Amino acid sequence: MKAQHFVVVLLLVSNITLSSGFLDMFVAAASVVYTYFERDDLLPFDSKRLEADLRENFFGQHIASNVIQRAVSSFMTDSNPNKPLVLSFHGTSGTGKNHASKIIARNVYEKGENSKHVHLFISEHHFPHTKNLRLHSAHLKQQIHESVSRFPRSMFIFDEMEKMQPQLIDAIKPFLDYNARVDGVSFRKAIFIFLSNADGNVITGVTLDFWRKGIHREKIWMDSNELEIKISENIFNDKKGGFLRSSIIDEHLIDHCIPFLPLEMKHVRQCVLVQMAHLNITQDFDLADQVARDMPYFPKEERVFAVKGCKSVRQKLSLYID
Structure with a gap:
């Protein structure tokens, strides 16, 4: 219930009659109090x-x-x-x-x-x-x-x-x-x-x-x-x-x-797919594989772990799309 509605109902129930100017001031003050106690942004934890x-x-x-x-x-x-x-x-x-x-x-x-x-x-x-x-x-x-x-x-x-x-x-x-x-x-x-x-x-x-x-x-x-x-x-x-x-x-x-462990290529690929969704691009698994492969990895020969993790994945993806 909005603060203004709450106050008006309260006044009606209490049979209190106030001038318009005083009512506006009363409603404004009540809004401040209501906002202070209102837990509008806290989710019920699940x-x-x-x-x-x-x-x-x-x-x-x-x-x-x-x-x-x-x-x-x-x-x-x-x-x-x-x-x-x-x-x-x-x-x-x-x-x-x-x-x-x-x-x-x-x-x-x-x-x-x-x-x-x-x-x-x-x-x-x-x-x-x-x-x-x-x-x-x-x-x-x-x-x-x-x-x-x-x-x-x-x-x-x-x-x-x-x-x-x-x-x-x-x-x-x-x-x-x-x-x-x-x-x-x-x-x-x-x-x-x-x-x-x-x-x-x-x-x-x-x-x-x-x-x-x-x-x-x-x-x-x-x-x-x-x-x-x-x-x-x-x-x-x-x-x-x-x-x-x-x-x-x-x-x-x-x-x-x-x-937080260094990421492997399969994890980078998952990040690429998420970025496709964020950019409203139809998921393309072959493209995701290509983008993931083109990221730098270490050790240099074996290419096991991503040097930059998922950082700059979106920038790399943008090179492959119009």
């Missing part, structure tokens, strides 16, 4: 919908799909979580980290990534000058605090975490802790997602080791060759990354460090 979305639109990342589905479902169905959900995605460019965050967003909010409750921060774009770190930190803390005070189920995505200054990472830290309450606002229902390319070489190395041993890529799991431990150690010891000097890692505030 674990099966998220599972299907990941299965149909997220290719070649069986580890990430499994962890995301279970972690997000458990968090969203918990009426009283003891901390925010904190996910950290790791892998080389083009393996689907941004895409996965968009899938989560569209299963939480009606408008998905375009929701006013989804906040994206790109390190070099939003925090470009190290000399302004104090100002950046203050603004970041204010924005997170105000967003969650208005809407507890807010989502924050931080891209290029490997380039983020440790002072900025520590500015986020108070909001991630157990039973976090900052200046009277609880952050336990918020979602924080970190995206990083920093551990791509570690993840690629493990994947290549399995391939050289003749072990199928889908046999890799979080405990394979101590993959999760290697990722955590690499984050902590990376002298170029802000995590090294941040307290987020050693205080164990990240719930899941999720590896």
Whole structure:
């Protein structure tokens, strides 16, 4: 029911008679209150919908799909979580980290990534000058605090975490802790997602080791060759990354460090078919094969894993169509 209709019905039921001018003012005030409490963009969470979305639109990342589905479902169905959900995605460019965050967003909010409750921060774009770190930190803390005070189920995505200054990472830290309450606002229902390319070489190395041993890529799991431990150690010891000097890692505030494996040609082909659908092109499997084959792969001779993942697939496809 619209706020205006609600107020008019209320007045009629209460037999209250007001002048037109006062009624307009009353309706305007009621609209503000109604909008404040209205949860118009939060979807009723459906674990099966998220599972299907990941299965149909997220290719070649069986580890990430499994962890995301279970972690997000458990968090969203918990009426009283003891901390925010904190996910950290790791892998080389083009393996689907941004895409996965968009899938989560569209299963939480009606408008998905375009929701006013989804906040994206790109390190070099939003925090470009190290000399302004104090100002950046203050603004970041204010924005997170105000967003969650208005809407507890807010989502924050931080891209290029490997380039983020440790002072900025520590500015986020108070909001991630157990039973976090900052200046009277609880952050336990918020979602924080970190995206990083920093551990791509570690993840690629493990994947290549399995391939050289003749072990199928889908046999890799979080405990394979101590993959999760290697990722955590690499984050902590990376002298170029802000995590090294941040307290987020050693205080164990990240719930899941999720590896994104290098993609194979069959996965790139799936991405090409999706782009055909987005461009309203009739699906052409032979063309999809050709576009996928023409992307760069490594090792150079065997051409097993895509150098750029699914990044620039649309641009490559455009070369083959009118």
